[in-house]
Every structure is written in structure tokens, then in C-alpha cells.
Amino acid sequence: MMAVPDYSAKGLADAVRSGQVSAESAMIGYLERIRATEPEVHALLAQDQDLALSRAQGVDRMPLDQKSHLALAGVPLVVKDNIVTKEFPTTAGSRMLEGFHSPYTATAVERAEAQGAIVLAKSNLDEFGMGSSTEHSAFGPTKNPWDLTRVPGGSSGGSAAAVAVGMAPLALGSDTGGSIRQPAAFCGIVGLKPTYGRVSRYGLIAYASSLDQIGPLARTVEDVGLLLQVISGQDVRDATSGENPVSDYLAELKRPLEGLRVGMPKEYFGQGIDPKVRSVVEKMLTRLATEGVTVIEIEMPHTRYAIATYYLIAPAEASSNLSRYDGIRYGFRAPATDLDSLYRNTRAQGMGEEVQRRILLGTHVLSAGYYDQYYVKAQKVRTLIRRDFDEAFQTVDLVVTPSAPDLPFVLGSRSDDPMQMYLSDICTVTANLAGLPALSVPAGFDDGLPIGMQWIGPAWSEDLLLRAGYMVEQMVERPRWPL
Amino acid sequence: MNRGVADGGEDIGMVDEAYRVVIGLEVHVELKTRTKLFCRCVNAFGSAPNTQTCPVCLGLPGVLPVLNRNAVSLAVKAGMALHCRIRSVSKFDRKQYFYPDLPKAYQISQYDLPFAEWGFVPIADGAEVKRIRIRRVHMEEDAGKLNHIGQNLKEAEGSLVDLNRAGVPLIEIVSEPDMGSAEEARRYLTELRTILSYLDVSDLRMEEGSMRCDANVSLKPRGYQGSLEDLPRVEVKNVNSIRNVGRAIEYEIERQAARLSQGERVIKETRGFDDGRGRTYSQRSKEEANDYRYFPEPDLPPLVLDESWLAEVQASLPLLPDAWRERLRGLGVASQDVEVLVQDRVQVAFLSEALSFTDDVRAVSSWMLSDMLRLLNERGLGFDQSPVSPKDLVDLLGFIADGKISGRMAKEVLDKMFESGESAAVWVKRLGMAQITDDSLLRGQVAEVLAEHGKVVADYRAGKERAFGFLVGQMMKRTQGQASPEVVNRLLKEALEFDAQ
Ligand SMILES: [Zn+2]
Numbered sequence: 001m002m003a004v005p006d007y008s009a010k011g012l013a014d015a016v017r018s019g020q021v022s023a024e025s026a027m028i029g030y031l032e033r034i035r036a037t038e039p040e041v042h043a044l045l046a047q048d049q050d051l052a053l054s055r056a057q058g059v060d061r062m063p064l065d066q067k068s069h070l071a072l073a074g075v076p077l078v079v080k081d082n083i084v085t086k087e088f089p090t091t092a093g094s095r096m097l098e099g100f101h102s103p104y105t106a107t108a109v110e111r112a113e114a115q116g117a118i119v120l121a122k123s124n125l126d127e128f129g130m131g132s133s134t135e136h137s138a139f140g141p142t143k144n145p146w147d148l149t150r151v152p153g154g155s156s157g158g159s160a161a162a163v164a165v166g167m168a169p170l171a172l173g174s175d176t177g178g179s180i181r182q183p184a185a186f187c188g189i190v191g192l193k194p195t196y197g198r199v200s201r202y203g204l205i206a207y208a209s210s211l212d213q214i215g216p217l218a219r220t221v222e223d224v225g226l227l228l229q230v231i232s233g234q235d236v237r238d239a240t241s242g243e244n245p246v247s248d249y250l251a252e253l254k255r256p257l258e259g260l261r262v263g264m265p266k267e268y269f270g271q272g273i274d275p276k277v278r279s280v281v282e283k284m285l286t287r288l289a290t291e292g293v294t295v296i297e298i299e300m301p302h303t304r305y306a307i308a309t310y311y312l313i314a315p316a317e318a319s320s321n322l323s324r325y326d327g328i329r330y331g332f333r334a335p336a337t338d339l340d341s342l343y344r345n346t347r348a349q350g351m352g353e354e355v356q357r358r359i360l361l362g363t364h365v366l367s368a369g370y371y372d373q374y375y376v377k378a379q380k381v382r383t384l385i386r387r388d389f390d391e392a393f394q395t396v397d398l399v400v401t402p403s404a405p406d407l408p409f410v411l412g413s414r415s416d417d418p419m420q421m422y423l424s425d426i427c428t429v430t431a432n433l434a435g436l437p438a439l440s441v442p443a444g445f446d447d448g449l450p451i452g453m454q455w456i457g458p459a460w461s462e463d464l465l466l467r468a469g470y471m472v473e474q475m476v477e478r479p480r481w482p483l
Numbered sequence: 484m485n486r487g488v489a490d491g492g493e494d495i496g497m498v499d500e501a502y503r504v505v506i507g508l509e510v511h512v513e514l515k516t517r518t519k520l521f522c523r524c525v526n527a528f529g530s531a532p533n534t535q536t537c538p539v540c541l542g543l544p545g546v547l548p549v550l551n552r553n554a555v556s557l558a559v560k561a562g563m564a565l566h567c568r569i570r571s572v573s574k575f576d577r578k579q580y581f582y583p584d585l586p587k588a589y590q591i592s593q594y595d596l597p598f599a600e601w602g603f604v605p606i607a608d609g610a611e612v613k614r615i616r617i618r619r620v621h622m623e624e625d626a627g628k629l630n631h632i633g634q635n636l637k638e639a640e641g642s643l644v645d646l647n648r649a650g651v652p653l654i655e656i657v658s659e660p661d662m663g664s665a666e667e668a669r670r671y672l673t674e675l676r677t678i679l680s681y682l683d684v685s686d687l688r689m690e691e692g693s694m695r696c697d698a699n700v701s702l703k704p705r706g707y708q709g710s711l712e713d714l715p716r717v718e719v720k721n722v723n724s725i726r727n728v729g730r731a732i733e734y735e736i737e738r739q740a741a742r743l744s745q746g747e748r749v750i751k752e753t754r755g756f757d758d759g760r761g762r763t764y765s766q767r768s769k770e771e772a773n774d775y776r777y778f779p780e781p782d783l784p785p786l787v788l789d790e791s792w793l794a795e796v797q798a799s800l801p802l803l804p805d806a807w808r809e810r811l812r813g814l815g816v817a818s819q820d821v822e823v824l825v826q827d828r829v830q831v832a833f834l835s836e837a838l839s840f841t842d843d844v845r846a847v848s849s850w851m852l853s854d855m856l857r858l859l860n861e862r863g864l865g866f867d868q869s870p871v872s873p874k875d876l877v878d879l880l881g882f883i884a885d886g887k888i889s890g891r892m893a894k895e896v897l898d899k900m901f902e903s904g905e906s907a908a909v910w911v912k913r914l915g916m917a918q919i920t921d922d923s924l925l926r927g928q929v930a931e932v933l934a935e936h937g938k939v940v941a942d943y944r945a946g947k948e949r950a951f952g953f954l955v956g957q958m959m960k961r962t963q964g965q966a967s968p969e970v971v972n973r974l975l976k977e978a979l980e981f982d983a984q
Pocket of ligand 1: 541
């Protein structure tokens with residue numbers, strides 16, 4: 001078995017900056033790791049080893065005064081393939097965009113690259129981010145590195161699996177209803193969905209615009225904070241990005257949290273949650289209580305409407321966002337005899353079943369006569385869900401839930417049951433609906449499979465989430481590497 | 484009474500009796516911003532296809548719109564000039580349909596919260612003024628253009644998509660169905676265009692598509708009690724001039740009246756206008772129309788306009804046509820001249836500048852509308868390109884007022900001023916029209932006159948005052964009346980006294 005490049009992103013950047021380690025030698029290690037594991041895991045869609053190596057050499061050649069300012073000097077980065085990049089094709093996991101090259105790079109990637117990060121590959125995902133298992137990729141499923149018969153979660157399954165197996169210390173994912181946190185939990189790593197507006201969405205292929213956020217995945221809380229630091233902040237190209245200042249996420253990371261009050265909403269610990277998951281999360285809460293954390297049972301009564309609300313709003317926005325893939329200007333075009341058949345054939349052949357299902361759902365939701373009944377009503381419930389959180393944060397600092405209702409499931413076991421698949425998002429969609437930041441951090445293992453716990457905080461409280469995550473991280477022991 | 488059809492014929496009476504004509508207009512106006520509504524591409528007409536584009540207006544994966552504040556400012560000016568109420572909070576919505584000229588397959592527009600509502604445009608018919616109410620004004624982005632290889636999309640061998648226009652800022656001005664004839668529709672459009680021209684917010688060129696008009700025409704049967712909305716409405720799309728909008732409406736009124744009088748139903752539909760044949764033709768029936776599935780644009784925060792900013796915009800509005808009409812009438816300009824003057828923003832600007840040098844508005848306006856206009860038209864120029872500035876014109880009129888030149892002379896001078904760009908003073912002198920006021924030019928002649936008329940000089944010295952008048956007359960005769968009487972008086976007196984010593 002190959003040696004795994006055993007760096008944290010923070011450690012590697014420090015070593016490259018100080019010249020202790022060359023970015024090139026580190027990169028060679030990661031590229032070897034990819035060659036060794038990718039055939040089994042299939043986490044990646046496009047990679048460019050030559051480009052990665054020459055970029056690494058570029059970092060090594062940099063004058064010291066330049067290199068010493070780079071927060072991510074020489075750190076390999078995997079980017080989910082629904083985030084556009086000039087150097088790599090961007091497919092969003094869809095036939096529709098097979099071979100598509102974006103003429104521009106997403107803001108989040110630009111910012112990471114400006115800090116010395118090196119994109120070495122694009123990662124697999126459920127088509128257009130629609131799924132919870134990465135089985136809905138048009139280019140084949142990704143496997144969970146901890147058990148290759150199981151799913152890595154989704155839709156950022158490729159990013160999560162790549163980090164978990166050591167192909168890179170950092171990855172970017174996107175989260176619309178749990179697409180960073182649930183795969184992070186399934187793959188035993190850390191993933192954060194930032195506050196809506198914290199990270200620019202410019203260059204993120206839109207699934208549901210009012211819910212989507214780009215966020216970091218890494219093996220440690222500190223590395224998640226490091227990448228978040230770099231990609232956060234207002235962007236003139238995204239009118240929904242927030243102007244709130246970005247705090248120094250690493251400065252206070254390791255300082256113990258005293259007097260932390262944590263809310264445990266009973267709606268997230270009841271029916272539909274695998275008892276193994278519940279028990280691991282509850283055990284962790286018990287341990288935290290002995291460390292001085294106050295755990296308070298709370299109620300969030302509108303949680304039960306969250307999945308229904310999510311599956312009205314997200315498909316509605318998706319049906320609009322995905323209309324541009326019409327075969328006229330770029331991407332896949334099916335043979336046709338006239339304009340109508342061009343649209344019909346292209347979209348029927350270019351998009352997968354799950355994407356078509358959600359487009360149809362969303363089109364229906366927005367149709368004349370149904371709009372008020374579905375879309376407007378869902379927006380009202382969304383407000384109520386947000387209010388549940390506002391009220392909770394009157395009495396607690398953070399809310400804790402499982403990251404996913406179950407353990408990584410066996411590949412193919414839910415493909416025929418979309419409803420069962422939708423319930424995978426039950427713990428995570430509320431943070432998207434409320435626009436709140438949420439972190440998934442490993443809480444333990446059950447029979448070799450990782451289980452994650454989710455921390456949800458008030459808007460712009462990423463610093464607090466990371467400190468809580470760090471505290472948990474110190475209490476969990478885990479096997480070194482899968483594979 | 485409602486004159487449905489303007490150009491005569493026996494049927495009109497029938498239209499008058501049996502139906503009332505109901506017309507509402509939807510006018511799209513491209514805003515004259517430097518860049519597009521949601522990206523930084525240049526907003527320019529006539530560039531090579533797809534050169535004024537970027538990922539945002541091409542609708543590439545991952546792009547987001549960012550609102551152009553200058554477009555908002557121009558739009559709000561227009562809303563205010565149309566006497567609308569401006570919403571402090573409005574929002575953008577997506578209007579969704581598939582078409583190759585619409586790169587995102589939705590148009591960012593404003594649906595249920597337009598930025599401006601409840602305004603009006605006054606139109607005059609003689610002394611009577613009627614207000615055509617504006618229901619709403621909203622902002623939206625323009626679509627691109629299709630160039631079909633062949634006659635139309637259905638029969639084309641292929642179609643080329645040009646997205647230079649995609650994302651250009653538009654306002655759509657929707658009137659209430661307040662117009663009762665083609666003539667009223669023409670007046671409304673003319674006045675709307677005049678008002679907007681004063682604001683300088685658009686090129687307003689209907690032939691280039693920077694102003695576009697759709698007309699909704701229906702006939703309301705006498706005694707009809709239902710709502711206007713329920714009448715079968717025909718929408719005539721994209722007519723390319725104000726004159727043709729009038730023609731299209733006239734044709735529609737006749738067509739619909741003929742159908743109704745034969746007991747047939749008027750179908751709710753969209754029709755085009757065939758300029759050459761002067762007829763409308765069916766494009767598609769509304770029954771198969773799109774469901775646009777409007778919903779709020781999640782990529783743009785609500786548009787919030789704060790009060791102090793709105794007050795600034797309000798304060799920056801120029802004097803509008805109606806206010807000018809009032810002002811000019813108040814100053815005594817003939818009403819037919821007032822109408823001609825206010826039609827054109829640059830005329831009013833010229834007049835306005837001239838009035839900063841003189842109070843004689845009647846002289847300025849009558850010279851503007853006669854000789855100035857003739858000379859400008861000969862050269863194909865507007866008042867904003869005139870080689871004779873407002874100040875130049877006022878100077879010229881000053882020579883007339885002072886009695887230094889006659890009106891006829893002034894016309895000749897104005898011609899020369901146009902040709903050369905030189906001032907009135909230069910030409911009055913060059914053409915020898917100016918009164919001679921130069922001492923040195925007159926002194927010799929004074930000496931000659933005195934020498935010739937020794938007896939008269941002697942009479943003067945003997946105390947005959949009238950003899951002086953004779954000498955002045957002689958001077959004027961010698962100088963063909965151009966000598967300044969004042970100067971002649973002084974020089975004669977000086978010479979007579981000098982000789983006496
Ligand atoms: Zn553009």
C-alpha cells in the first residue's frame with residue numbers, strides 16, 4: 001500500500017512557506033495517492049497532473065516574500081465539478097455539459113488560487129447537485145472509501161471521498177440541502193455550509209439559488225476554517241453576498257468554549273433517525289456535558305415541514321436555473337428537426353432521470369394556478385422554520401443534530417425510491433431554508449462506518465461553529481485512513 | 484363622441500354607434516446607459532454580432548446578475564416624469580419561456596411590484612387636455628436578436644443568434660385602456676416620446692428598436708356591462724413608427740367592426756403589422772399562450788430606493804414639455820409656435836439658453852421657427868448642432884432692437900453667420916451695414932461739408948440753430964445714412980467751435 005501524504009492543509013502550507021517541504025514533492029505524493037485510490041473510489045471527473053505539478057513548481061520558485069503571504073501555499077485542492085474553472089472542463093455531473101469549458105473561474109476558486117492553492121482535480125457529484133449519494137452522476141457513482149459497497153453521500157460525494165482517502169487535504173463542495181454536510185458525515189471528515197451570502201456563488205452552477213452555498217471540506221476543523229477564511233467575503237459579482245466582515249476563524253479556534261449552551265431539538269432525534277446514529281450523537285453530547293457544556297432539550301415545531309418545503313422551493317428554482325441548458329449555445333445538443341424537438345430531445349437525452357423529475361416538479365410548482373398553493377405557501381413555511389431557529393437562539397448558542405438520519409447506505413439500495421432518498425436530507429435542509437451556517441464533524445464510528453454530528457449556529461457565527469467542532473474533534477479517535 | 488376611424492368612409496358612423504374603441508399601449512424603451520442592466524458589457528447599437536457579450540449576458544453556467552444603478556436612475560427619472568408613484572421597495576422576477584434569443588430561458592423583469600405605478604400622460608386636442616393614465620412602468624432586460632436564413636423561424640434554413648442586445652436595460656410603460664381612437668394613440672405616443680426625450684434617457688429610435696410599441700385594441704359594444712379585461716383583445720406587436728401604430732390601429736378597428744357587424748366573434752390574439760399592405764395579420768392566438776411561471780428572482784435582493792436619493796432624482800428633472808408650454812404661453816408666444824417648439828428637446832434647450840441673454844422670447848422663438856429652422860433644415864442639422872449659438876442669435880436680434888439694422892438686413896446677416904460661424908457684429912460691419920461711429924472716418928467728411936457750405940456755417944455762427952440741422956443732413960446724405968447721428972453731432976460741433984477760435 002502506498003504511503004499517504006500525511007499533511008494537514010495548515011501544516012503543509014506552513015512547511016511550504018518556510019521551505020521545509022517543496023510544494024512539488026508534496027504534490028507528487030498526492031498525485032500518487034490519486035493513482036492508487038481513484039480507480040476504486042472514482043471520486044474525480046477531470047484531473048490535470050501536469051498542470052498541478054507545474055503549478056507546484058511555480059509556488060516553489062516564488063520569492064520568499066511573496067510565498068510567505070500565501071495562506072494555502074502549495075496546498076492541493078479538489079473542486080466539485082459544479083464550480084466552474086477555466087483550466088478544467090466543468091460538467092456538473094451531467095451529459096448536458098460534457099466537454100463544456102467555462103471561459104471564467106468561480107470567485108471561490110480564484111480566491112483559493114490567489115492564496116497558493118493548487119486545483120488538481122474536479123470531483124464527482126450528483127448531476128447538478130441533485131441527490132444524496134453521488135449515484136446520480138452521469139459519469140458513474142463514487143464509492144465510500146470506508147466501505148466501497150456503500151455511497152459516500154452527496155451531492156458533494158466526490159469531494160468528500162477525495163479528502164477522506166487523502167487525494168488532497170482540501171476540497172470545495174456546494175450545499176443546497178445538505179450536500180456538503182451529509183457526505184462529510186458519510187466519509188468521516190469535516191464539512192461546513194456557510195451562512196447564505198458568506199461565500200460568493202459566482203461560478204457555482206446554480207441548482208437552487210436561494211439555498212446554494214459553496215463551502216469547504218477537510219479532514220480537520222482547522223483546515224475547514226483555513227479554507228473558509230480564504231473564500232469568504234463580499235463579491236461584487238454576487239449581489240447576494242454579504243458585506244459582513246470576515247473574522248479570523250483560526251485565531252480563537254482552540255480556546256475552550258466556556259458556558260456553551262447547546263440546544264438539542266427533539267424533532268431531530270426521533271422517528272426516522274437510525275438508533276445507531278442517535279446513540280453516537282447522544283453519547284457525544286453526554287461527554288460534552290461533562291466538559292461544562294449545557295445541553296438543553298428544545299422544540300422546533302416546524303421541522304416536520306422542512307422536507308416538503310425544501311422539495312417545493314429547490315425544484316422550483318432548479319426548473320428555472322436549468323432552463324438555460326437548451327442545446328442552443330453550448331453543451332450537448334440532440335439531433336432535431338425543428339426548434340421544439342431540439343429543445344425536447346436535447347433536454348430529454350442530456351439530463352438524467354432525477355434532474356428531469358425535479359424540473360417537472362418545479363415547473364408544476366410554479367405553474368399558473370399552483371403557484372400560491374405551493375410556492376408561496378412554502379415560502380411562508382420557510383419563514384416559520386427560520387423563526388424556530390431565531391427563537392432557539394434566544395436560549396441556546398448553538399443547535400446540535402445528527403448530520404444524517406442514517407449510516408452510509410449500500411450503493412443502489414435507494415435508487416428506485418426517490419422519497420426515501422429525499423429523507424436523507426431531513427437533518428440538513430433546515431439550515432439552508434433558514435440561511436444559517438452549519439458544520440458537520442465526525443462524532444464517532446459504528447462498525448467501521450463514520451457518523452457525523454451537525455452544529456447549526458446563528459447567521460455569521462462560523463467562528464463559534466468551528467470552535468465547537470474543534471472541541472468535538474479532540475474527543476474522537478478514528479482509524480488513520482480508509483483504504 | 485369617439486372617432487374610431489380617422490380616414491373617413493361610411494362604416495365609421497356604424498362604429499360610432501355600435502361600439503366604443505378601447506386602446507391601451509405597451510411601450511418598451513431602451514435606456515441609454517453606458518453598460519447593460521446586469522453586466523458590464525457596453526450597451527451599443529450596431530456592433531458586429533456577439534461582440535458586446537460576456538458570460539453573464541450569454542447566460543453561461545454559474546453567472547449572476549448585478550444591477551446597474553445608473554439604469555435604475557434613468558428608469559426612475561422616466562417614472563417621475565410620467566407622474567408615477569415610485570415604490571421605495573420593488574423587486575425583480577423571472578419571466579420564463581424558451582426561445583433562442585433568450586440565453587437564460589428567462590427574462591429578468593418586474594412582475595407584481597413594478598418600480599413605478601399610477602401615472603399619466605396629458606394629451607391635448609385643441610384646448611382640451613385628456614390624461615391617459617399609466618398603469619405601471621417596470622424595468623427589464625432586453626432579449627437578443629435572431630437573424631433567420633430565410634423568411635422566418637419556421638421556414639428558415641437556419642437562424643443565427645446575436646446576443647449583443649441581450650441584457651440591454653428596458654423600461655416597459657403600460658397605459659390604461661384610455662385611448663379611444665388611433666389619433667389619441669398617436670398623440671399619446673408623440674407626447675410620451677417628447678417627455679422622454681427631455682430626460683435624455685433613451686435614443687427613442689423606433690426604427691432601431693430603442694422604442695417599441697404594442698397596441699391592444701378592442702371594440703366595446705354599446706351597452707356592454709362587463710369589464711374591459713374580458714373583451715376579446717387583439718394585441719398588435721412591434722410596430723416600427725408612430726405613424727404605423729396609428730395605421731395598424733385604424734386597420735384593426737375596421738377589421739373588428741366588420742367582423743362584429745357580420746355577427747362574427749373577434750378572437751383574442753396577437754397580430755403583426757404589414758407595413759407595405761397597411762394590414763395586420765394573425766401571429767398566434769392567445770389561447771395557446773405561454774404560462775410564464777413568474778417567480779421572484781433569487782439572485783437579486785429587493786430594489787430599495789431611499790427617500791433622499793429619490794428627492795435628488797426628482798430635483799434633477801428638467802422642465803418638462805407641459806411646464807414649457809405654460810411658461811412660453813405665459814411669455815406671450817403664440818400657441819401654434821409653442822406646440823412646435825416643445826416637440827423637440829433641443830429646440831427648447833436652445834430657446835432656454837437664449838432666454839438667459841434676453842427677455843424677448845417672442846423675437847427669439849419666431850426667428851428660431853422661421854429663418855433658423857430653414858437654415859438648419861437646409862444643412863440637416865438640429866438646434867443642438869447649430870453653427871449659430873443662442874448667444875449669437877440674441878446678439879443679432881440686438882442690432883434690430885437698437886435700430887442699427889433692419890429685419891431684412893438681419894436675414895442676410897444670419898445667412899452669413901451660418902456659413903462662416905462668425906458673429907453678427909462681424910457681418911454687420913463687413914457688409915457695411917453698421918452705422919459709422921468711427922471719428923476718424925467722419926472727420927474728413929465733416930471738414931468737406933463745412934467747406935462746401937460756408938454760408939450755412941456763417942448762418943450757424945450768427946445764431947441760426949436750424950443751420951446745424953442742415954449740416955447734419957448733409958453728413959447723413961454723404962454717408963448714405965450710416966453715420967451715427969450722435970457722432971456726427973459731436974464732430975460738427977467740435978469742428979465749428981475749433982474754426983471759430
Ligand atoms: Zn455582458
